[in-house]
Amino acid sequence: MPTMPGSSWSNPAVSEGPDDTCPSVSVVIPTRDRPELVTRAARAVLAQEYAGDIECIVVFDQTEPHPLPLDNGSHPGRRIVLRRNERTSGLAGARNTGILTATGEIVGHCDDDDEWLPGKLARQLERWHAEPAAPAVATGLVIRNDTGEHRRLAPERATFADFLASRIMEIHSSSLLVHRADLLGRIGLVDEGLPASYGEDHEWLLRATRHGDVVSVPEPCVRINWNRPSFYMGKWQAMVDGLTYMLDRVPEFADNPRGLARMEGQIAFACAAMGRRRAAVRWALRTLRHDPRQVRGLGALAVAARVVKADRLVRLVQSRGRGL
Incomplete structure (x- = not known):
């Protein structure tokens, strides 16, 4: 039967009960005005073949919770909880609402348009059992867009230095599992101070890897759906604000020219997309000074010079299953 706003359902009718060696898992799905997508995401979470309990927490951001057409009888040992984000508006606040609602030992994340x-x-x-000291475990992913599906294998481990040098798009927030105790303790919640929550997953991963390497199942276990308009269109200022915030908060970028250039190149490109040509050129020159091979800096100069439009370059990159 459908779930009701602010309620939860559970069906513990498992023949022999869940395996006590399997920790309970809470999965947080933030959403806003996308009922069909969030239903698909929640259904995929609840359908996982797993002997332990799974709690699926759907957090509605800037909108009231509404029933989801999910049949509880199809998912023994599962329950779904609906919550409204009463914290900071946006993705970071919605994620934290779910984390603070969670009762599971392990917390997972899934964006509402992913599966x-x-x-x-x-x-x-199973991967985590082999390296229990890891602060988080991820998986590879498959990106679905208008040109088809693109497999992206995750590195078996990623260090703090790796995340300084690159965002490592193959380690996506929708694949992460984390101990709830770490989210409430040594690593902390998602940073709600990030402007428009831009880069919240990267900032969190940098904090997490100060405590150890993130390990992964390399093969794709999550589908990332990009069959939608680009996130970046109309949100370039959020990118600039979020990236400059991160550069201020993580001083180690100054000692990593490659990573610094990547961040500066994104800022340069966003400035160019907004028509701020002087700022774009200034940031692009800083980018190329730190890493002459950083294509984002070159792209920013091309957009600033009006050789090509920003949205065309973004579509070209995303058609190949890559991000800006």
């Missing part, structure tokens, strides 16, 4: 693939949860926990 967990069958076997994801069991494979990740």
Whole structure:
């Protein structure tokens, strides 16, 4: 039967009960005005073949919770909880609302337009069992867009230095599993101070890897759906504000020219897309000084010179299953 706003359902009718060795898992799905997509995401989470309990927490941002057409009888040992984001408006506040609602030992994340693939949860926990000191475990992903599906294998481990040098797009927030105790303790919640929550996952991963390497199941266990307008269109200022915030908060970028140039190149490109030509050129020159091969700096100069439009370059990059 459908769930009701502010309520939860559960069906513990498992023949022999869940395996006590399997930790309970809470999965946080932030959403806003996308009922069909969030239903698909929640259904994929609840359908995971896993002996432990799974709690699916759907957090509605800037909108009231509404029923989801999910049949509780199809998912023994599962329950869904609906919450409204009463914290900072945006993705960071919605994620934190879900984390603070969670009752599971393990917290997972899934964006409302993405899908967990069958076997994801069991494979990740098996990987984590081999390296229990890891602060988080991820998986590879498959990106679906207008040109088809693009497989992206995750590195088996990623260090703090790796995340300084690159965002590592293959480690996506929709694949992460984290101990709830770490989110409430040594690593902390998602940073709600980030302007428009831009880059919240990268900032969190940098904090997490100060405590150890993130490990991964390399093969794709999550489908990332890009069959939608680009996130960046009309949100360039949020990118500039978020990236400059991160550069201020993470001083180690200054000692990593490659990573610094990547961030500066994104800022340069966003400035160019907004028509701020002088700022774009200034940031692009800083980018190329730190890394002459950084294509974002070159792209920013091309957009600033009006050789090509920003949206065309973004579409070209995303058609290949890559991000800006």
